Amino acid sequence: MSMLIDIDRFLRRTNTAPTRFGREAVNDPRFVFDIRRGRECGGKVRARVYKYISAADARPGRCG
Template sequence: MSLLIDIDRFLRRSGISPTRFGREAVNDPRFVFDIRKGRECGGKVSARVYAFMAKAEGKPGQCG
């Protein structure tokens, strides 16, 4: 799965705004908007995002 698809699904399930998600997951409030515009992110950032989503959903940390 792509990171953007996973983030969008998480946002729908959680009700968190894209700005809040970016701020809390990677300390960048524009993160989701930039990803939607084609921003690429490396493995460390992806790992942080997946760990944030897993923690928010009460799952053990995992990378997709």
């Protein structure tokens, strides 16, 4: 559940659409909606999500 909280915080902080996040992070535009409905993720997907969030936060000029 904490991954969903981290994703939702990222989406609010960066004003990113859930479909864009899913498409860019794990190549699945329905990802965030599925997670909200209880989809479970393995370690590789979790790692990709957190890698995407970290990389996005590290980009120069990123507000948030």
